[in-house]
Every structure is written in structure tokens, then in C-alpha cells.
Amino acid sequence: MTDDKDVLRDVWFGRIPTCFTLYQDEITEREAEPYYLLLPRVSYLTLVTDKVKKHFQKVMRQEDISEIWFEYEGTPLKWHYPIGLLFDLLASSSALPWNITVHFKSFPEKDLLHCPSKDAIEAHFMSCVKEADALKHKSQVINEMQKKDHKQLWMGLQNESEQRAGAERKGEREFQADSMLLVQARCGARSQEP
Helix, strand or coil: CCCCCHHHHHHHHHHEEEEEEEECCCCCCCCCEEEEEECCCCHHHCCCCCHHHHHHHHHCCHHHHHCCCCECCEEEECCCCHHHHHHHHHHHCCCCCCCEEEEEECCCCCCCCCCCCCHHHHHHHHHHHHHHHHHHCCCHHHHHHHHHHHHHHHHHHHCCCCCCHHHHCCCCCCCHHHHHHCCCCCCCCCCCCC
């Protein structure tokens, strides 16, 4: 049987090769090159939005840019779902890289929530972490953490590459189940609207 730590390490350090392509009807001044990223499974699309937006803004007029949103094969991608969950629900059987379409217009109001700020993403993430801890450890771990630990966890998710390098420098000896339980889990059934 696989050890919990091994599974959690694979989830935490898992990456999904992704190709972001500008929607064909977006108005551009010249052809937009695709943008490739390795997305962390435990992160959120909204945490890479700035990078994607910066790449495509180079070929667009400023007045043609409004709220960015993403879709995969016609399905809008919900910002409040972890990247790994979105991929597993929608694209796990497709070839890599995962091809995501980028939109700057026609925000699908009935399908997606607006993401007002990074504070909203942080609040949602911490809520999910608390849920996961309550289910697995009856809230013992999260209750023992101080506010600065919560902030450090959030900063680690945002700056995951630095955190990963730090864990590797430590020989991953600090990679304990207590810190790893905070990988949130979502169970879902496949449906027409993920």
C-alpha cells in the first residue's frame, strides 16, 4: 500500500503542462502566440492570470481587454476549483498539453463567479483547507496553527516554486503529514456542468 506521504508529495508537486491560446474572435493587432506553463495541481487559475494576461496584452489593444476568463472545449473554467480538479474532471483523458482558451470579452455571467480580488481567492483557499482538516483531523492541525502559519501556507501556494526549492534543500525531511494534510480534496461527479 502506498504511504500517505508519497501520495501527498505527488499531488503537491504535480504539474500539468498547459497551453493557453487566445480565443479566435478576440481582436488582436497581430497573431497571438500560445503561452505554455506547467501549472501546479494544487493551485488556482486565478494565480496565473497575471502571467497569461501579460503575455496576450502584447498583441491586443487596451480597450479590447476586460475581465479575463478561461474555457476548455466550450466549458468555462471555475476559478474557485483547484487546477488539478478541473483537469481531472474535464481533460484527464485528453492528450497533453492541456489546451485552455483565453477570453477577454463576453464573460459568462450565468456560468462563472467573478473573482473580485486575490483576497477572495485566499479566503476561499483557507476555507477549503479548514474543511479538509476538519474531515481528516477534526480541526486539530488548523487550530494549532497561528495566523502567521495560515499566511505562510497561502504565500507558499502563491510562490510554490520557492517553497518547492526550500523543501528540496531540506531533503524533504520537513515534508510531514501534518503540513501535507492541507492539500485540499474535492469529490465530484462528472456532469455537464463541472
